[in-house]
Amino acid sequence: MSSSHPVAALCQMTATPDKEANFATGARLVEEAQAAGASMVFLPEGFDYIGSNLKQTLQLSETLSGETITRYSELARKLGVWLSLGGFHERGENWETxxxxxxxxxxxxxxxxxxxxxxxxxxxxxxxxxxxVSLKESSFTNPGTTLVPPVQTPIGKVGLAVCYDLRFPEHSLALLKHGAEILTYPSAFTVATGIAHWEVLLRARAVETQCYVLAAAQVGPHHPKRSSYGHALAVDPWGAVLSDLGPADSGLALVEVDLQKLRDTRRDMPVQQHRREAEYYRSLDAD
Known part of the structure; x- marks a missing residue:
């Protein structure tokens, strides 16, 4: 793409328990994105793998200094691109016990x-x-306890979330309050919930925060027990869909991030200045 605006790349893939095959797909998409002019590339939740059972999911996990992140670090350095790696299975302290x-x-x-x-x-x-739909993520996952500040990147200030976080507007509004210009939701949405809610939730988060929303996605069957919806989506600060990868097996979408458009949207409809947070949290039972 030839543009005066920075370019982000959204990736869609079908991860399986085969970590080597998953890395080959992820690396290929990153290389294609960089060749097309992207300065930041977004991979979906479970880009490293999606296990077929609890034991396998735990055994395949790694630390941040393990082989998977090391390989992506080398790829980012070689290609000179930023990477959003959303939904990595990270081993914490005493993970095995x-x-x-x-x-x-x-x-x-x-x-x-x-x-x-x-x-x-x-x-x-x-x-x-x-x-x-039957999933219990808490059976093998510790919840994080804090949000992190938006990250200054070549495409703007990126606020971090993962998949199910999408359903909680308080999360996106907190990131907005700390300067987010882009919200990202790397995901592995189920087919049933994706059909019902995926696009409407992403567009809602864009409209209420007046941010760009970028959501890389898993798609198709990962193993006999699980499939994902796909439709990696990019939405602008007005809520317009810029790109939808649909049900394609794997793919790449390039999105120009125009921060002036974001500033104009916030100027013309200054909803953030109109918020009345003291009223929202005041007890409805108060006299």
């Missing part, structure tokens, strides 16, 4: 350095029998 890991969103700069780590706070514990 506690049988818990973290779902971590990692930002690497163009030198391959880790500049931010956000550990997913909202865990997906949902049982929708009529929809065929």
């Amino acid at each position: 506690k049988k818990r890991i973290y779902n971590s969103h990692i930002i690497l700069n163009d030198q391959g350095d880790i500049v931010s780590v956000y550990r997913k706070g909202h865990l997906f514990d949902v049982e929708l029998a009529e929809k065929g």
